Amino acid sequence: MKFRASQRIPCFTYNGRFSHTHAQRFHFTTFLRKVQATEARASLNRGGSSSNSSSQGNTLLLPGATVATIVMLGLLHARRLYDDQKIEDAREKGILEFQPDVKATFMRLLPLRSISRFWGTLTSVELPMWLRPSVYKGWARAFHSNLEEVALPLEEYASLREFFVRRLKEGTRPIDPDPCCLVTD
Numbered sequence: 001m002k003f004r005a006s007q008r009i010p011c012f013t014y015n016g017r018f019s020h021t022h023a024q025r026f027h028f029t030t031f032l033r034k035v036q037a038t039e040a041r042a043s044l045n046r047g048g049s050s051s052n053s054s055s056q057g058n059t060l061l062l063p064g065a066t067v068a069t070i071v072m073l074g075l076l077h078a079r080r081l082y083d084d085q086k087i088e089d090a091r092e093k094g095i096l097e098f099q100p101d102v103k104a105t106f107m108r109l110l111p112l113r114s115i116s117r118f119w120g121t122l123t124s125v126e127l128p129m130w131l132r133p134s135v136y137k138g139w140a141r142a143f144h145s146n147l148e149e150v151a152l153p154l155e156e157y158a159s160l161r162e163f164f165v166r167r168l169k170e171g172t173r174p175i176d177p178d179p180c181c182l183v184t185d
Contacts (some may be wrong), residue, residue, distance in 0.1 A: 123160040136163050149173070 047080055090096075127135055133154045140147050147154070149172040157163040 120161075123164065125160075126158045127160070129155055132157065133158065140162065 005008065082105065136154045136157065139145065149168045150171050151167045154163075157166060175181070
């Protein structure tokens with residue numbers, strides 16, 4: 001196999017201290033000539049007579065680091081294929097998921113303190129009587145709240161904040177009598 005390259009392409013960057021001697025520069029074409037000569041000698045040794053078969057020629061050995069690198073690249077590729085398959089399955093189901101860095105960037109751009117204060121003000125607004133059941137049912141559906149545990153009728157909670165901190169019916173969530181059990185609100 002013949003490679004054609006300019007004589008002036010250095011394989012490695014050289015230091016300016018050695019610019020006075022051209023012989024100390026290592027060019028890519030010189031490297032390729034050495035590789036070709038080594039390959040030619042190795043092929044001659046392998047194709048020799050049967051009496052010379054016991055002698056060992058220039059064989060290519062993979063050191064442990066190279067094998068570990070190849071295995072790691074294979075595992076990373078398999079993981080990438082698995083992640084791509086999960087994304088494709090989610091897209092087929094209609095689920096759109098953003099990458100975590102996109103989420104973090106988006107969250108950094110939001111004025112979170114202002115949004116929190118606005119949400120607090122919005123939840124304390126008294127809702128009209130006719131709108132309360134539909135708003136609370138929508139809230140319960142969105143956040144998986146069980147409306148069977150509500151102690152009062154939905155119309156009696158004046159705001160979303162009152163509905164959020166509502167009292168539950170007696171006996172809906174019994175406390176474990178075990179003394180080692182932790183009770184939280």
